[in-house]
Amino acid sequence: MLCKTNWDYAEPGILFWDTINNYNLQSENPEFEYGGTNPCGELPLPPFGACLLGSLNLSAFVCDNGMFNTTEFERCVELAIKALNQVQEEGAFKHPLQQQKDCASDWKQTGLGIMGLADMLIKMKETYGSKEAIAICDQIGHLMARIAIKTSANIAKFSGAYPKWNAKVRDSKFYKYHIYKNEDIDKTVNTYGMANSQLLTIAPTGSLSTM
Numbered sequence: 001m002l003c004k005t006n007w008d009y010a011e012p013g014i015l016f017w018d019t020i021n022n023y024n025l026q027s028e029n030p031e032f033e034y035g036g037t038n039p040c041g042e043l044p045l046p047p048f049g050a051c052l053l054g055s056l057n058l059s060a061f062v063c064d065n066g067m068f069n070t071t072e073f074e075r076c077v078e079l080a081i082k083a084l085n086q087v088q089e090e091g092a093f094k095h096p097l098q099q100q101k102d103c104a105s106d107w108k109q110t111g112l113g114i115m116g117l118a119d120m121l122i123k124m125k126e127t128y129g130s131k132e133a134i135a136i137c138d139q140i141g142h143l144m145a146r147i148a149i150k151t152s153a154n155i156a157k158f159s160g161a162y163p164k165w166n167a168k169v170r171d172s173k174f175y176k177y178h179i180y181k182n183e184d185i186d187k188t189v190n191t192y193g194m195a196n197s198q199l200l201t202i203a204p205t206g207s208l209s210t211m
Helices: 002-009 017-022 070-091 098-107 117-123 131-159 167-171 173-179 183-192
Strands: 053-057 111-115
Touching: 053 070, 070 111, 070 131, 111 131, 117 131, 131 173, 131 183, 167 173, 167 183, 173 183
Parallel strands: 053 111
Antiparallel strands: none
16 A cells, blocks of 8 residues: 555655654754654654755766766765755745744754666666665765765864754764764764754665665
8 A cells, every 4th residue: 555655646655754763863862853754755854844955966976887986976975065054054044934943053954865876776787676786875875974974073173063962963873873983083073063963865765764
């Protein structure tokens, strides 16, 4: 029935709300709770949360030899997080409702996602859904999350953490998985916090479902 409904109505697809609540940067923060998602379902949001989205085309990072250019991908993730953060800061007080303005300024949420995943796999000559393809997607998602957290922490180093910053972010499963044994990033986060409470969107495959 879920699959038929998804086919009939197209958006937002199937979301697993328990996973969303348990696997995100704010999962251990008692002050934070999700109220729903934006209409298309990419970005879980707190009540009165705003939808600020950007997307990287994965197929553009495949070289002529079929290899994924991780160096260029890292550079673009960093650039995109900085750009989204800047847009968020400039637009936080332009929302129509005061509750929206407060939420945007308190939590400074951004949503960097991906597109072109199937095209990327075609260029890499990998079958969509195969073990090899899932492993590639997992590696890219892991890299994307790690660089996004690193970038947000470096922004906070110079301009401060978002007002509702809580060090319990470092206790979340999401943070531990992506920053595991990366002492340099963890030290920066522990010292300066992060500029954004949420960095990434829910991507269209489980292996890249990051927030």
